[in-house]
Amino acid sequence: MKETFDVAIVGAGPAGISAACILAEAGIKTIVFERGEYPGAKNLSGAVLYGHNLAQVLPDYIERGCPVERNIVESRIWYLSKDGGYSIGYRDRIFAGERKFNAVTVGRAKFDRWFAEQARKKGALVVPATVVVDLLRNERGWVAGVVTGRADGEVQAKVTLFADGINSPLARKTGFRAEPKPEQVSLAVKECIELPAEVIDQRFNVGREEGVTAEILGEITEGMDGIAVLYTNRSSLSLAIGANLADFRDHKKKPYELIEQLKQHPMLAPLIAGGKSLEYIAHWLPEGGYDAIPKLYGDGYLIAGDSALLFNALHREGNNLAMASGKMAAEAIIEALKRDDCSRRGLAGYGDRLADSFVLKDMKKYRRFGKFRYEHKELYGPLPHLAGEAAREMLTVNGVSKKQKQKLIMQHLRQGKFGLLRLARLAWQGWRSVK
Numbered sequence: 001m002k003e004t005f006d007v008a009i010v011g012a013g014p015a016g017i018s019a020a021c022i023l024a025e026a027g028i029k030t031i032v033f034e035r036g037e038y039p040g041a042k043n044l045s046g047a048v049l050y051g052h053n054l055a056q057v058l059p060d061y062i063e064r065g066c067p068v069e070r071n072i073v074e075s076r077i078w079y080l081s082k083d084g085g086y087s088i089g090y091r092d093r094i095f096a097g098e099r100k101f102n103a104v105t106v107g108r109a110k111f112d113r114w115f116a117e118q119a120r121k122k123g124a125l126v127v128p129a130t131v132v133v134d135l136l137r138n139e140r141g142w143v144a145g146v147v148t149g150r151a152d153g154e155v156q157a158k159v160t161l162f163a164d165g166i167n168s169p170l171a172r173k174t175g176f177r178a179e180p181k182p183e184q185v186s187l188a189v190k191e192c193i194e195l196p197a198e199v200i201d202q203r204f205n206v207g208r209e210e211g212v213t214a215e216i217l218g219e220i221t222e223g224m225d226g227i228a229v230l231y232t233n234r235s236s237l238s239l240a241i242g243a244n245l246a247d248f249r250d251h252k253k254k255p256y257e258l259i260e261q262l263k264q265h266p267m268l269a270p271l272i273a274g275g276k277s278l279e280y281i282a283h284w285l286p287e288g289g290y291d292a293i294p295k296l297y298g299d300g301y302l303i304a305g306d307s308a309l310l311f312n313a314l315h316r317e318g319n320n321l322a323m324a325s326g327k328m329a330a331e332a333i334i335e336a337l338k339r340d341d342c343s344r345r346g347l348a349g350y351g352d353r354l355a356d357s358f359v360l361k362d363m364k365k366y367r368r369f370g371k372f373r374y375e376h377k378e379l380y381g382p383l384p385h386l387a388g389e390a391a392r393e394m395l396t397v398n399g400v401s402k403k404q405k406q407k408l409i410m411q412h413l414r415q416g417k418f419g420l421l422r423l424a425r426l427a428w429q430g431w432r433s434v435k
């Protein structure tokens with residue numbers, strides 16, 4: 001394959017395909033390589049996707065048959081001790097009405113395949129089952145295309161877009177970006193649990209096309225900086241739990257142990273009861289935040305999505321940052337090609353666009369959040385434990401006066417070294433990390 005393209009894209013995830021759609025629409029000769037048997041084959045079962053960002057790439061995504069599982073109408077947050085938990089949530093009819101498709105669940109295997117098909121229809125060449133194993137460089141050292149694992153697999157391109165996700169053997173080999181440190185990555189395991197659609201409707205108190213997300217924190221990660229999520233798909237649930245990679249190493253824990261324990265928790269067990277496990281998969285997430293973002297473009301190349309470590313860890317948003325950065329990379333490439341300048345300077349429009357958008361603005365706003373979480377392990381151990389004890393005490397009706405119960409709770413908190421001052425300081429530091 002010794003053809004020359006305007007743009008070569010590595011990876012057919014949301015970032016790569018968003019870029020391919022915009023480029024192909026503009027008549028740019030684009031090729032996308034995907035190592036999976038088909039786009040989505042290497043991706044996770046279920047995920048939340050945001051209609052706004054998809055519409056920026058494909059305004060008519062609904063008419064094009066986007067495989068939406070459920071439209072999210074309620075978001076829950078749970079803070080769990082070992083045996084119980086606090087739950088808050090917000091449901092609003094606006095998300096079933098005028099803001100329908102604000103957030104939806106999709107099965108990534110179906111979605112990525114459909115999305116890639118739209119890029120193909122617009123004119124991009126999507127080549128599955130093909131791994132990019134190396135880069136071509138020109139005489140000036142600029143990236144000038146890719147080398148695939150196929151025989152005769154060199155493809156020259158004026159610009160290469162790396163949209164190959166967080167775990168990138170290609171980055172390790174070629175050094176187009178540095179390998180993230182264990183503290184900057186979390187390792188998640190995800191299980192897809194099949195249940196009849198009507199059972200999901202009943203258990204989550206939703207209509208057939210409506211869905212719920214739950215973000216779950218607390219003792220479930222056994223003192224490690226981590227989080228779990230539960231999403232409703234049409235006839236399955238996606239349950240995932242992850243923690244910082246450095247914490248897994250230091251605590252000598254295994255991710256599958258966490259998910260097995262989580263499935264037994266009294267808040268979870270009734271929701272998944274009778275379900276059949278369809279898929280089980282482990283994946284990294286970029287959690288280093290703003291300060292971990294690598295150099296985003298250089299001579300002849302750009303980096304988008306997870307590969308660029310663009311992930312909003314507070315709101316668990318990755319897909320929309322991937323789609324938005326893919327789109328902005330494509331727009332910058334179109335400009336650079338028009339000026340016939342694909343140097344670092346010529347591609348600088350990418351950095352400007354990102355800096356001006358929610359992508360880098362949000363990541364900058366939350367730049368201290370990761371450090372706060374990582375340094376306050378009490379959030380995942382003693383604190384949810386004591387919070388659980390306090391609720392237990394208050395809710396137990398046993399003839400002890402409420403004033404006496406309050407005293408007991410304060411005693412427990414102090415014994416656990418959580419005086420009011422420490423709690424207030426923790427709340428203040430948490431607020432400062434996201435303000």
Ligand SMILES: Cc1cc2nc3c(=O)[nH]c(=O)nc-3n(C[C@H](O)[C@H](O)[C@H](O)COP(=O)(O)OP(=O)(O)OC[C@H]3O[C@@H](n4cnc5c(N)ncnc54)[C@H](O)[C@@H]3O)c2cc1C
Binds near residue numbers: 033040046132165311
């Ligand atoms: C457990 C879990 C739950 C998540 N839930 C959500 C959620 O609910 N909402 C949300 O917004 N985000 C979520 N995310 C994050 C989200 O999945 C990512 O941010 C998003 O997938 C990034 O898209 P991407 O296109 O950058 O990378 P990816 O989706 O990782 O796509 C990269 C693609 O590149 C291919 N590839 C890699 N190397 C090569 C190579 N050398 N040659 C050819 N192809 C290659 C891969 O096979 C893959 O298809 C979650 C992540 C995890 C792990």
